[in-house]
Amino acid sequence: MQYYDLTEMTWPEVEEALTTVRMAIVPVGAHEQHGPHMNESCDAVLATEMAKRLAAVLHPQVVVTPTVNMGVSPHHLNFPGTISLRPETLLAVLRDMVTSLQRHGIDKVLFLNSHGGNQGTLGLACASFAQELGIECYYAKTTVAAKNALKEHIHSPLYGHSCEREVSEAYYLAPYLVRPERLVKGDIVDGGRWEGLRPGSPIQGFYRYEEMTRNGCIGDATKASYEIGEAIVEEALAGLAAAVRALLTEPAARPADRALAT
Amino acid sequence: MQYYDLTEMTWPEVEEALTTVRMAIVPVGAHEQHGPHMNESCDAVLATEMAKRLAAVLHPQVVVTPTVNMGVSPHHLNFPGTISLRPETLLAVLRDMVTSLQRHGIDKVLFLNSHGGNQGTLGLACASFAQELGIECYYAKTTVAAKNALKEHIHSPLYGHSCEREVSEAYYLAPYLVRPERLVKGDIVDGGRWEGLRPGSPIQGFYRYEEMTRNGCIGDATKASYEIGEAIVEEALAGLAAAVRALLTEPAARPADRALAT
Amino acid sequence: MQYYDLTEMTWPEVEEALTTVRMAIVPVGAHEQHGPHMNESCDAVLATEMAKRLAAVLHPQVVVTPTVNMGVSPHHLNFPGTISLRPETLLAVLRDMVTSLQRHGIDKVLFLNSHGGNQGTLGLACASFAQELGIECYYAKTTVAAKNALKEHIHSPLYGHSCEREVSEAYYLAPYLVRPERLVKGDIVDGGRWEGLRPGSPIQGFYRYEEMTRNGCIGDATKASYEIGEAIVEEALAGLAAAVRALLTEPAARPADRALAT
């Protein structure tokens, strides 16, 4: 698997790579509890692994940057070990990364994110950086593009955290994240406030993860497998690669607006 | 229609109302172009009208606050007249409002929002305020709960801004916002970068509205009607009211976390 | 009454108006208690009404923006219903508005303010924006220019909040703000700390409004009338219009300084 990753390169190698690189991929993860059967670094590792694979597919047009290995996880803070950044801190980190990348001539950036709690901040980041820094700025959930595989393999009504989807991805991408002997279903709290606040409800709001699940998982991790992970990851990579290629072949994308003011 | 609205009350009236009020509804709108057939204040007015009607349904348990009449609209700034707040500015306004409301003994707040561009910021606001201020903090798009009416009446593949849905809502809630003689379909830009960045795409990112539509509209406003507006608004109000009632009857909602730290 | 108001216009109408518009008028109000006989939205409404009338006089050279409907009111926070912004929040809102207006080619702005508590912040705003944004930035109390009418009609030694002046202005501009059946004089606290801190004293400082008046009013609102309001408002409008015209006819005003640095 051949790809460019800044963490594994010397500066003359980066200089050489920059002659073909047109976009940076920034892996964005989290450090938070993942129930009794996954390491807390799960999101950081999965984002990194997905970024490398996507970079291999798109080689030599993209380069992977260092991973943002902590994210916005306040809803998990009552579980031991979780480290959470405030949204403004994550914004500051991303801004500094983008500014540094611009110094090296890179003006397209994709935040490849494995943690749902970061999505709101990433949306704001892309809008702000596009306007203020004149950069083309994108973000993507790592495996959301795998619509068919998810439909086929994931059946829990409530999933998305240390569930059969995430554990399957880990089996395929980084199996050391999983404690196979401890896999359990989510221990869901029935009738809680959270039920009225899930995506799709008329109202949304902040609730703590322990309001929803006593063991920190949802879905049913016991149904996870390497094969499901492979199906999800590979479909997602194909979808991401196609989307990035489309953006890289746009003839005249015009992300910056500072010159547009009347 | 009887309801509590801080802008129409004296302080002794507020003092009396606070004996029954358990939640504040903050209308959150925007000031941005809405094509050639709607006033730029559209979102601010619709949020205000929805808030009053919701307050009437839930009377005397809720009170409407002053409207946040500008929002996060950078993607519309190249159309004349748009005023946009940065996300951090909107956060500061909401924080000050919530802090003031807490002084009056209100510890539940619903941001009732009519503008999609505000949603990311509102999500961050609710998470931050819940943690830092110990308040129950919720947000809702004004008519997203009207799933049936939307499915039945709205058929444009791309809708959501100065389209048949929004114009219909305005016909029902505030018809002076509409220029009936100028109603037009969205003048969509085919094959642009935006097509790969819509909700549901593998990748998301910031693009300017003129990259997508030359006249600032999407959908087909010529299909709007008072009746469609009525169907959407009334279904949405019923959904919102039910959701709020559920939250107000929660026996032991525990929004704050400061006391939870181990 | 013909005038330009961004909240009542579509973007093609704004585009047309911008061919003659040379200055934006930003109404700046507050949301705060006004005793037992005025709505808490008083300042926001009066600023809006004054802005529209001033825009009519100066048509088509000026345009009214959305109203800043909350202001800096910490001294009123112990009265039910008051919502107060911190000065830095108000500054952020105004900065974003000015920046947006600049995008539309407007480089002169007048903050038309009805609330004394905002004056300090507006002064800082004008100085900062003039320097940093290269804009001509002005501010004015709505009716301070009515020196003759005030001298003739207002006789309370202590006035300026929900008094005969403000109620008279409301009778003329927006009578629905007033509860005529509840009009009362200010219930002043004699001998309090506030007496040594009024304008004109050797020392100034922060005190809460309830330290000065038990019912939240000063002056004597029972002496208010439509006729007094008319005299004040019309004299003030004439004074404001003359001042703005002078600024608009300045041959070579040079507000920005970035080019001046040696």
Added chain:
Amino acid sequence: MQYYDLTEMTWPEVEEALTTVRMAIVPVGAHEQHGPHMNESCDAVLATEMAKRLAAVLHPQVVVTPTVNMGVSPHHLNFPGTISLRPETLLAVLRDMVTSLQRHGIDKVLFLNSHGGNQGTLGLACASFAQELGIECYYAKTTVAAKNALKEHIHSPLYGHSCEREVSEAYYLAPYLVRPERLVKGDIVDGGRWEGLRPGSPIQGFYRYEEMTRNGCIGDATKASYEIGEAIVEEALAGLAAAVRALLTEPAARPADRALAT
């Protein structure tokens, strides 16, 4: 002249003084051009001298702190040598000073200010610190209380900066600030934008000092004298002392509000 000044004391001496001290006096000045006949440190020195004299009158109830020797002077920046702080910087300095003073048990502070350009910031500072830090916070222009002396001795229609008033004060308080052989009248620019923006005009706004005066002075410094300075300073000190004494004898001043929230 006996007084407490933190800059001239050791910590055991401060400890002893704190047994009687009830208020801190913070001299607030500026570093800005004062025409061809005064040093640029004028405001910093005058504020310091006034603070010491006021402290002597009120001994042993007050203590002078280090001087804030630069202020908010953007309007003077085009004259060589001026150093200007942004308002937010001055606020930060004052906040840190007040917080430090609270550590030593002082909960009443007077900002004694000699520079008009600081007044807006000081007003915001007092309001913010009173609310957020629970401190009694006041501010005063150094000699504004000298109403009679000013009326009797100062006759220029436009005065207040390196004029007969300020030079007279310097003759009395710190004569080394003055170049007697270079005293000149202000070289006023007739018909400029500034004329419509002076205090008392319907509109106010930011203008640069060179728009108003070519040599950086206003008024007529040639009319200054030691005797005028003495009259102004002594009347002002008496007025300030009386005002401070009144505040110190208030039986139940209640500056903090955090406990007042309903």
Added chain:
Amino acid sequence: MQYYDLTEMTWPEVEEALTTVRMAIVPVGAHEQHGPHMNESCDAVLATEMAKRLAAVLHPQVVVTPTVNMGVSPHHLNFPGTISLRPETLLAVLRDMVTSLQRHGIDKVLFLNSHGGNQGTLGLACASFAQELGIECYYAKTTVAAKNALKEHIHSPLYGHSCEREVSEAYYLAPYLVRPERLVKGDIVDGGRWEGLRPGSPIQGFYRYEEMTRNGCIGDATKASYEIGEAIVEEALAGLAAAVRALLTEPAARPADRALAT
């Protein structure tokens, strides 16, 4: 090698570990050019490896957190690939980490830092967090404690970046960071401004790395060896462990000061 590392643990494992853990070790690195013979992730990797080894020595009293894998590196930004955080961004990241750790009951933190450019920020961080968060906060350069080994083995007059010391450490701790076939001496710029600004000079200041070295290295990496790395690392670990043990056995360390104010 047994140690606690949050990135490799589940939350029930962390919960168990917290019964003995008394201090967290936060590895702090950088992402910056290291000449033609080391990966740009060098500092992040070395800090992580040192932290794990130190945690093994002090097991079970300490726990390693996720690594701060980018740091303050503006002086390297003109070399391709470097990513630099502003000091305020690094402070924000560290603050959020410490705040999260406090939630889990940890009130002693050591920032174990491998990058000189972070030291100033870490000093400020420790002072701020000790005061504001009431935490015992320490920082250390990873191998500065190895005084004897450094004296014995490192002879270049100018060393400290991709030199024989750092390459030796990498040979011992993470040999994949090194390109042995490309090892070169620093290509030093003679007579530059930097010579007067090194530690020990009367004056210090900011200069860019290319002002000092053309290839991004200093010292002589060709003299590096596994054995030198072993000597440095092991002596440093012993010194760090002794220092931490002393701090953990302090009978009554009193880091917080909020309760100390008179």
Added chain:
Amino acid sequence: MQYYDLTEMTWPEVEEALTTVRMAIVPVGAHEQHGPHMNESCDAVLATEMAKRLAAVLHPQVVVTPTVNMGVSPHHLNFPGTISLRPETLLAVLRDMVTSLQRHGIDKVLFLNSHGGNQGTLGLACASFAQELGIECYYAKTTVAAKNALKEHIHSPLYGHSCEREVSEAYYLAPYLVRPERLVKGDIVDGGRWEGLRPGSPIQGFYRYEEMTRNGCIGDATKASYEIGEAIVEEALAGLAAAVRALLTEPAARPADRALAT
């Protein structure tokens, strides 16, 4: 002694001086306890005096600015009278000063600092301002260059605050700072946490001054003399002057980097 000092000049004098001035010297001090035998203004006064003397040596190439008379002193706050700025406040003050100086055409600045607690902040300031403002920015401890004199005359193992070194400097530069009749040795706390955190220890961190010394001094002030002060100050001035001269004669120093980005 002839030198340029902005606080003692009029603007025409500054204008004249700027024809030869190439660097500004900013004295940076502190306001903090100095034991029972020195005034709390010690650091501010010594920095000012050193700056004037250095300016005399380098006349007419440098100019002294107003003194930053308070600094970062949180470790002294439990001693009566200390005033401490947060590091971010000091940064803001310095940034505004540098920005103002740039307006006057000065693009080289030396922060001449007498207080160890400011050094970390000054390092960050120089790096930030060099990058963001394109200025050559330096800092120096006032007498650190006096290596020979310090070695010869100062023998306490622990010195640096109100010790024989600092009191000697004061005897020579500003004897009114000293209470000769109260000179005492530092009253050191044996065996405290501070012993493991001194410069040179493997670990560093924040501790309060009273953890180390009961009377606020270290070293032995009773050994101070005018002659020692003279030796230290004059050697330091010579070293500083030589270093500044080298920087001013650099042929093509290139402090700014904004033009360097690839």
